[in-house]
Amino acid sequence: MTIANLLFHLVSVLFGLARDAFRFLLLGTRSSAALKAENLFLRKQLALYVERKAHPRRATDATRLALILLSRLFAWRDALTNVKPETFLRWHRRGFRLLWRWKSRPRGRPRLPVELRQLIAQMATSNPTWGEERIAAELLLKLGIRVSPRTVRRYLPEHRGFGGGLPSQRWMTFVRNHAQGIVACDFFIAVTATFRVLYVFVVLEVGSRRIVHCNVTAHPTADWTLQQFREAITGEQPYRFMIHDRDSIYSPGLDSAVRSMGVRVLKTPFTRPRRTPSASDSSGPSGGNASIS
Numbered sequence: 200m201t202i203a204n205l206l207f208h209l210v211s212v213l214f215g216l217a218r219d220a221f222r223f224l225l226l227g228t229r230s231s232a233a234l235k236a237e238n239l240f241l242r243k244q245l246a247l248y249v250e251r252k253a254h255p256r257r258a259t260d261a262t263r264l265a266l267i268l269l270s271r272l273f274a275w276r277d278a279l280t281n282v283k284p285e286t287f288l289r290w291h292r293r294g295f296r297l298l299w300r301w302k303s304r305p306r307g308r309p310r311l312p313v314e315l316r317q318l319i320a321q322m323a324t325s326n327p328t329w330g331e332e333r334i335a336a337e338l339l340l341k342l343g344i345r346v347s348p349r350t351v352r353r354y355l356p357e358h359r360g361f362g363g364g365l366p367s368q369r370w371m372t373f374v375r376n377h378a379q380g381i382v383a384c385d386f387f388i389a390v391t392a393t394f395r396v397l398y399v400f401v402v403l404e405v406g407s408r409r410i411v412h413c414n415v416t417a418h419p420t421a422d423w424t425l426q427q428f429r430e431a432i433t434g435e436q437p438y439r440f441m442i443h444d445r446d447s448i449y450s451p452g453l454d455s456a457v458r459s460m461g462v463r464v465l466k467t468p469f470t471r472p473r474r475t476p477s478a479s480d481s482s483g484p485s486g487g488n489a490s491i492s
Contacts, residue, residue, distance in 0.1 A: 229273070236272035243269070244281035258282075263290045271393050291392070298394060311354065315344065319354045331355065378406030382431070383442040386419065400424065402431040405442075421450045425457075432460050440465055 243266055247258055266282075267290055269275075279287060310316070322334050329337075331348040338344040338351075374381065384402045391397060398419045402412040412431035416423055432438055441457055442465045443449050454464045 233273040236269045237275075237278050240266060240269045240273075240275065240278050241280075244279075248281050264294060267291055267294050295390070295392075295394070298390070308350075311346070311350065315346070316354045319346075319351055320356050323355050374405065377439065379404070380437050380439040381405040381442065382411055382438050382440070384428075384431075385444065386446070386448075389415070400427050402427070404436075411436075419448060421448055421453045424448055425453050428453075428457055428460070432457075432462055434460075438462055442467070 243262060247262060250256070266287070270287075270291075275287075276284070311319075319334060319338075322337065323329065326333075331351040334351050335346050335348045338346055382402055382404055384400065386398050386400055389397045389399055395417065397415050397417055399415050400413060400419070401410060403409070404411050412427060414427055414430075428441075432441075439462060441462050444467045449466075457464055
């Protein structure tokens with residue numbers, strides 16, 4: 200070996216040691232949870248590599264799920280050695296679909312048979328004055344089918360008013376006359392690629408269907424929501440009414456602060472968020488233009 204080759208080999212060794220020392224110092228800046236997750240992430244891949252050498256087979260669902268969960272705790276791209284990135288992302292998308300399938304699973308009591316639901320809708324349409332109590336009684340007395348009035352209410356046609364009445368024409372007239380001055384708000388959730396749940400708050404102008412304001416947070420509070428109202432209702436537009444549901448985040452203090460901006464608060468009825476809103480205390484519309492229940 201010549202002196203030049205010896206010097207080149209020595210320099211390459213020193214450079215490798217310096218690079219490893221620098222990486223070791225960088226590891227000191229990371230959290231212990233990230234280091235443990237990366238260690239287990241690499242061990243899982245090593246075990247998968249050894250298993251494939253002995254018995255060629257695909258990774259189990261438990262291994263895939265473990266790798267996906269561990270990847271949330273550190274930057275996994277440099278530690279992915281035994282699996283192709285596109286394969287790992289496909290596992291991630293499959294886990295995302297499983298998460299939403301689990302969140303979308305039916306809850307509560309099972310739905311009534313289709314024939315019975317159709318019969319309830321037909322009885323409600325043929326007898327506009329019947330409420331859920333009367334329909335449940337007719338089903339029990341004449342057909343021997345025991346259904347609670349609360350269950351009947353779930354399957355009433357949408358065009359019927361709350362409690363079995365006809366839709367409120369006075370409310371429709373009020374909305375047509377004041378649509379430009381009415382805004383509605385609500386929360387919905389969005390799940391990120393790392394399975395983080397975010398809450399999206401949207402304020403919508405009823406007349407134009409224009410989004411007045413929207414914002415995103417991971418931890419919604421009443422104070423945060425009130426700040427969104429302050430940013431949406433600036434006084435430049437003649438908004439007079441605010442519609443929202445009965446979520447606990449809309450606290451009495453928040454409604455009072457909104458009323459102090461010159462905006463009246465209308466709340467949707469209990470268990471019927473798509474029905475005619477009801478006024479909170481003295482904050483409803485006046486002048487006989489709307490029917491508030």
